[in-house]
Amino acid sequence: MYLHGNGSLELIGAKRKSLYKSFDHPTKTWLPKQLLKFKTNLTSTISVSNLSTGKFSLQLSYKNIGFYFNLSSPQKYRTLDIQNGEKFSSGMDLLKFSFKKEGVRYTATRNHSLFLRLVPKGQFNIYRITDGKLEIFYLSIQKLYGECIYPTYRGNYGVCSRDKCSCPGDSRYFNKLNATANEFSCAQDAPLSCQNITLHKFLTLENVSYFGFVSQFVDIDVESCKMACLNDCSCKAALFQYKSNLNIGNCSLPMELYSLRNNTGVVFNDNALAFIKVQMQSIIIAETPSKEQKLPLVLLMVLHVSAFLVLSIGACYCYKRWRKKKFVLQMQRRDNSNDSSSLHVTNILRKFSFEDLRSAMQNFQIRLGRGGFGYVFEGVLHNSTKVAVKRLGPDVKQGKKEILSEVETIGNIHHFNLVRLVCYCAQRSNRLLVYEYMFNGSIYKWIFHRNHAQTLTWETRKKIIVQIAKGLEYLHDYCNPNIIHFDIKPQNILLDTDLNVKISDFGLARLIDKDHTHVMTMPKGTPGYMAPELIGGRNITVKIDIYSFGVVVLEIICGRKSSNSWQGDYLIDTLKIKAEENQLSDLIDEQSEDMQNNKEDAVRMIRIAISCLQKNLYKRPSASMLVKVFEGLMDLEAAADYSFLNFILEETPPDIIPSASSKIIPSVFNKLIIMQSK
Structure with missing residues (x-):
């Protein structure tokens, strides 16, 4: 590893080959003279102590920097103009941006020691170090709104102004949380319930706008906008923008509501109204009924009391019979370790x-x-x-x-x-x-339920495959005790905002002490991804995850499921035929033009997947070997014989025949027999 004078950390491998440069993979910080490519995003962390990917990101274009708040889809909340060669001034000239063909660099105009960083609340700041002291200059603050420009500056539901912040409307509906100079947020007194929309009402906020105004309806009247929100269980507010007539405007129905902006004193192109949905139930109980309401309420109370007495007498006999049993069960729950x-x-x-x-x-x-x-x-x-x-x-x-x-x-x-x-x-x-929360869901929908806009490129698919292998390497080699996942499949491979892999669902996982290499277990997992040795239930190793990984790799490259029981179509059968005919390129996803343009690399990845499907588990590569192969540090020996792809189960030796009393093993066994013998 070599730390260069410009701050870039470089990892150098065999033959002085550069394997990694931190300058090529920025996360939240942008250093002077570091080229930030146009397709590269900076992302914030969740907090100062939690370094997981946060909600904010920035993207470069040829004229400006766009700042985005990442919800179900990225929503822009600020644009910072940076023209070619222009200096950015914040009390003094600090930065000079220079545009290249592939990206942007910046330098300090007065040779200052500084850096730029996107912080957890969405601010983009200059940090300057002078005589050991850290000074901060705020790049992304807007003159009109100040710090109210940031979507989470005043938390959920907070109405942000330059001089103060408040919760919407009546204090009976909202409580202030962390009401300090640096922290402020609001919480609803009664959470919204969709069981009865008649208990919902709106608090009207005039001259209040929202950063994430995405029009669900255009040229609509204000009452229709409000009714659309009432009929939508996930809607938190009805936001309405119009020019001069409440009968014609645009309507937005956000499912999450962060900081709102008070437009008082701000020249705004459109008039803005915000209708905040609240629950009335707790308020109705607290209000005193009018004289006209008293008689119906008294009658209702009499009916309720009468019904209660009848039901109580009827339930008394039943209650005595199971009271003792219930008491015993409660005591067992308190004292028994099985009580969750x-x-x-x-x-x-x-x-x-x-x-x-x-x-x-x-x-x-x-x-x-x-x-x-x-x-x-x-x-x-x-x-x-x-x-x-x-x-x-x-x-x-x-x-x-x-x-x-x-x-x-x-x-x-x-x-x-x-x-x-x-x-x-x-x-x-x-x-x-x-x-x-993983904003892009599992790879299952990206591979099997996709539209043209969601078709993954070759580089993205390769990144996903490599990151799955790195996750397995950590589980198999670096955890103490080691961990077998048991259920590697597309539904359990999640993607974050930047399409980075997160392996999930460890409900079937098993721990293995460093002193042991095998475990005994009943067959478990998902048919189609289960290794052959799982049928016996003995001598189970981490290599079962490698087998599942091989199936997933095939699905990612081919863009199709490993099995389709309705049509009797199994990818493993086609794989064997194409491998023996040396026509593996026919399997590559035909819906992706980029995949077709990278056939040679994709075929190489299919051959790696084949090595993971070896029936003999000792011939399968380990996760650490796969990572080395992907990094170009070693090669795998290609399979010369593809007969193992038949996976026809041989007769199980008598000493490892599973118990016939198991209701799980026969069903899994029969499914695999049907799948693998076709």
């Missing part, structure tokens, strides 16, 4: 109560998908961190086993290509795992 309410796996991760997470998840209204053991929901924690929450199913024994496995497995490990577990909840039957 007492589950506390690690001191590193924060444990939340179910009520806290239900509030953050807005009563689990926004569902992202379904996992192997339950549903996945979208939510936002109190610190504005967007998260994905897996709520495990009602099976107490199975749910506890999975949460123990996931928390113990990834609660104490940290790697760039492994999804980060933020916190968890284990309160009786309520078991939730909270992960960092």
Whole structure:
């Protein structure tokens, strides 16, 4: 490793070959004379202490710098003009930008020691070091709005002005959080519930705008805009912009609401109205009924009391019968270690109560998908961190086993290509795992459910494959104890904003002590990705993940599923035929022109995948070997015989025949027999 005088760190390999230069891979900091390419983004971190990818990014163009807040799609909140050769002044001339064909460099006009950085709240700052002291100059502040230009400057729902900040409307609906000079945010007193939209109302804010105004409806009247928000469970506000007539304007329905901007004193092209959706239920209870309402309320109360008495008498007999049983069960739950309410796996991760997470998840209204053991929901924690929450199913024994496995497995490990577990909840039957949110979902939708705009390039697919291998290398070689994932498949390979890989779902994972290389286990995983040795359930090694990795690589390169049981179409059969005919290029994704232009490299990747599918697990490469191959430090010997791609199961030796009483093994066995014998 060599640290150059300009601050670039370079990793040099065999024959003085340069393997890595930090200047070519900037993250949040831009150094003087460092060429920032037009296709390269700087991204912020979540916080000063949490270095995971944050919500903010910047992109260079030939004329300016665009700043984006990354929600479901990037939304621009600021543009900074930098013309060729122009100096940027902030009290003194500090920077001079110079444009090249492929990107932009900058220099300090007075030979200052400085650098630029995109910080967690979205500010882009100059940091100058003078006599050991650090000075800060703010590049991205706008004259009209000041620091109100930043989407999260006043947290969720905060209305930002130059001289003060406030919560929307009546204090009965919102509470101030962290109301200090540096921190401010608002929280709804009663979280929105979609069970009855008649309990929803709007707080009207005049002359208030929002950075992320994306028009869902154009040339619409204001009442239709509000009604569209009421009928949309995920809508948090109805934002309306118009010129002179409330009957014609544009309507935006944000699903998340961050800082709002008070336009008082600001010349704005359009008039702006913000209608904040709030829950009325707690307010209705607190209000005193009018005289006209008293009689219906009294009658309603009488009916309720009567019904209550009848039901109480009817339930009394049943209650006596199961009261004793319930009491015994409650005592067992308190004293028995099987009670997940007492589950506390690690001191590193924060444990939340179910009520806290239900509030953050807005009563689990926004569902992202379904996992192997339950549903996945979208939510936002109190610190504005967007998260994905897996709520495990009602099976107490199975749910506890999975949460123990996931928390113990990834609660104490940290790697760039492994999804980060933020916190968890284990309160009786309520078991939730909270992960960092992946804005681009799994590679499954990118490979199999895509449109032309989402077709992955060869370089992106190669990056995804290499990063999966690096994640497996960390699990297999650098964790103590080592970890077998057991369920590597496209649905468990997630992508962040920059399409970086995060391996997820460790519910089936197993730990292996350094002194052992094998484990015994029942067959588990997903048919089509399971290695042949899993049928026996013995001598299981980390190489089963390598087999699954090989199948995933084939799917990424070929752009098709490994099996299609409806049509009896199996990629493994076609792979064997094309390999024996030396026509592997026929398998490359035909929907991608870029893949067709890189056939030679793609075929080389298919051959690496074939080596991972060896029936003899000792012939499969390890994850560390694969990483070295991808980095050009070694080569794999190509398979000369492709008969192993048949995967016809040989007779299982009597000493390792699985128990016939298992209900899992025969089903998996039959599926594999059908798939592999075709």
